[in-house]
Amino acid sequence: MQYKSLDVLENVMVAENIYKLTLKGEYEVKPGQFFMLKSWEDEPILSRPFSIYDKGEDYISFLYEVKGKGTEKLSRLKKEDKVKVLGPLGNGMDVSRIKGKVALIGGGIGIAPLAYFAKKIEADVDIYFGFRDEVYGIENLRNKELFITTKSGRVGYKGYVTDIFNPFDYNLVITCGPLVMMNKVKRICEKTATPLYLLMESKMACGIGACLVCACKTKDGMRRVCKDGPIFKGEEVVLDA
């Protein structure tokens, strides 16, 4: 974990309200790990967590949706602006150990970390990405098995990813997206006892495990999303949704 000020190489809009930010820096990052980013001085006071979306030898990139003050400020970044970056953080997954067939199930901006899983997993992968209308974040996935759903029917299957995904086909499922979607995926996988990992989200303050504001309820009590997660086993997480 390091705290650095990095140069913006690129910050482009890839869909309505969705941007891709690329920073110059050399890192070793596991899929599912994230960074705390801050491109402003005074307000907001806290950094914001973003998952690794893509990485090269001398850059890291993020895919983010503009939601509030912080992401709005990120969206205004231009080439050569500076971003303060703390990371990589969180457990991440050692994907080289994965055996068998994997399904990645993402909804909305939750697809961002999964795109990096898809890039790194050497085992056989099927990708299920669900969107409301516009499709984004799939530029690195052209040669993969990719199933797209949209609520509007604009692209791919009209409906939800959980309508078309069959857990019987997989040895492992990894999911990230809205709680309602992850909850559905969890119930589907429980029926077939298919091993599942969830990427959890929470507000964060320190991002490194010291303040305990990012709690995830599990069967063993409260765990820290930023340090013990963000990846949790399906059977250990207690979802309230």
Added chain:
Amino acid sequence: MLEITLWGKKFKNPVIAASGTFGFGREYNELYDVSVLGGIATKGLTLKKREGNEGERCYETAGGMLNSVGLQNPGIDYFIENELTFMKSLNTVIIANLSGGSIEEYVKGAEKLDKSDVDIIELNISCPNVKEGGMNFGIKSKVAREVVREVRKVVEKPLVVKLSPNAEDIVDMAVSCVEEGADGISLVNTFKAMAIDIYKRKPVFKNVFAGLSGPSIKPIALRMVYEVSKAVDVPVIGLGGIRDYKDAIEFMMAGASLVQVGTANFINPFACIEIVKGMENFLKVQGINSIGEIIGIV
């Protein structure tokens, strides 16, 4: 230049990481060598392990944040067995923040901590009193008195009482705690506050209220430290919204012998060391030989 000795303990500098914002020092020690700090206050410890609050625990506000962690901690025994040895190896002053839900719980916890290797016990009275319908021990001087009196009986180590800014009368509260045997006063804890989710038409937090901290509370915290320092003759530890060395110097000029830094660690993970360096530089530039010279000069 920044060194200061209080209660027989030598602080390398007056900067202490505040309770609940620094865990047990492990995480920040991965970022920088935390032994450069004057001290570390642990997460609030209770007799038994606590899971803390469910639901939202953090909400950012203008110049600050609300938190509702609910004293999640592994319990005093676990702390002594699994965290304290590591903390002592950090070679800085270790302050155990003692929390509780009843006087008996405080006393039992205090007994255990007093026998342990912690340097100082910081009694956190900003905790809901389970028997009194959840009313904070730190609101009424009469209630706080009882806790401090009982805990004092079993504590030989230096005992610092950490005040809530929600106290009915902060000066009376401080004087009462000192009369009951407090060796020092630290203030302030978080301000009782709230936020509402206008779309759900509900409070953001399950407990409705949460604690406000960060830069936005600084002027009020500073005023309280100033008033309390004038009223008591024990050392005062000042905190509340300290973000840089200038803020820290303000608190010391207001009368604090030591300062604590909380939320600023989230704003800038290197805040504590930058404050130490900034203070040192300030003294040099101002031609001040020892930090003691400025304590309470305002």
